[in-house]
Amino acid sequence: MSEPDRKIIIDAITRMLARREHSIAEIVRKLAQKEVSEATALPIINEFCEANLQSDERYAEAKIRSSMARGVGPRRVKADLNQHDISEAMVERAMDEVDPDWFELARAVREKKYGLSEPGDFKQKQKQMQFLQYRGFYQSHIQYAMDSD
Structure with a gap:
C-alpha cells in the first residue's frame, strides 16, 4: 500500500470516529464502499484500536444508551449489536456498565x-x-x- 493510500484511509477513519463511535465491522463496510479492501483496512483499523481511538466496547455502550433514549428494548439492542459483529460477551459487559432498568x-x-x-x-x-x-x-x-x- 502506498503512503498516499494509507493517509486517505487514516483520514477517512478519523472523520468517521470524529462524528460518533463506530464498530470495526461498520468501519470496514464504509471503507469497502470507498473501494478499500478489508485486508488493506484492517491493519490501519488495528492501529486505531491500539491507540484506543476505536473501541467496540465504547461503541456498544454508546449504542445501548442511544437505543434506550429512543425507547428500544434489550432484544432489539442485542440484535443491532450482533449485526455489527459485537460479541455476546462484550454486549453483556456493556449492558452491565450502562446498567439500564x-x-x-x-x-x-x-x-x-x-x-x-x-x-x-x-x-x-x-x-x-x-x-x-x-x-x-x-x-x-x-x-x-x-x-x-
Missing part, C-alpha cells in the same frame, strides 16, 4: 405512547403488548409495564 423503560415507553390509563379491552391490551414486543422488550418487561398502572 429495562422494566422502567418499558413502562415509560408504554406511557408515552398510550398514556396512563389502562387498556379498555383485551384487544387494546394485545395491541400495547405487541408494540412493546416490537420495540424489543422481553415478556417480563412487558408484563411489568402492563401491570404497573
Whole structure:
C-alpha cells in the first residue's frame, strides 16, 4: 500500500470516529464502499484500536444508551449489536456498565405512547403488548409495564 493510500484511509477513519463511535465491522463496510479492501483496512483499523481511538466496547455502550433514549428494548439492542459483529460477551459487559432498568423503560415507553390509563379491552391490551414486543422488550418487561398502572 502506498503512503498516499494509507493517509486517505487514516483520514477517512478519523472523520468517521470524529462524528460518533463506530464498530470495526461498520468501519470496514464504509471503507469497502470507498473501494478499500478489508485486508488493506484492517491493519490501519488495528492501529486505531491500539491507540484506543476505536473501541467496540465504547461503541456498544454508546449504542445501548442511544437505543434506550429512543425507547428500544434489550432484544432489539442485542440484535443491532450482533449485526455489527459485537460479541455476546462484550454486549453483556456493556449492558452491565450502562446498567439500564429495562422494566422502567418499558413502562415509560408504554406511557408515552398510550398514556396512563389502562387498556379498555383485551384487544387494546394485545395491541400495547405487541408494540412493546416490537420495540424489543422481553415478556417480563412487558408484563411489568402492563401491570404497573
